[in-house]
Amino acid sequence: MPAALPAGRCGAAHPDDPTPCGGPAAVTIADSHGAVVGGCEHHAARMLASLDGARVAPLPAGPAGAAVRVFTAADTLRPFCWIDGPLTLPSQLSRAENRDRDRR
Template sequence: MPTDRCSAAHAEDPTPCGGPGDAVTILDGVGGAAAGCEHHGARILAAIDGARVEPGSVVGAATRTFVAARSALLY
């Protein structure tokens, strides 16, 4: 994985980061955590059952990430 991407970006996901790499923190159900941009945070949040999002360095990013992840699940 290129070093200019956030830690929430999956190695097989070629999309660029959307904002700072510490905008949100994604927590899985077993104690794992990854800081990420809103874009990759939403993608990983939608992909992992039981994951949740916590605020990071960007005000409002956790809410936008949650909404984006929910939108991905609906379509």
């Protein structure tokens, strides 16, 4: 049986991420192994940025454009962005930061 979610948190919220949800569940995130979880746009973007090979899909009753907003936000977020510390390795940077480094 999965662990219960803290009150007011969506399924995409990482237990160590202290930020509140940014609204109701709007999308699903599927990892590279096929596990799927629903989440608010805020936590779904953070999850998508933190997982290699994950995909985002809109929920049928979710707001229009939610999956695109999550995908776009995840591109600029660093994996596990709530963790402080020196971030210099490619695996610690956002996809956008890695693209910018590759262009130099």
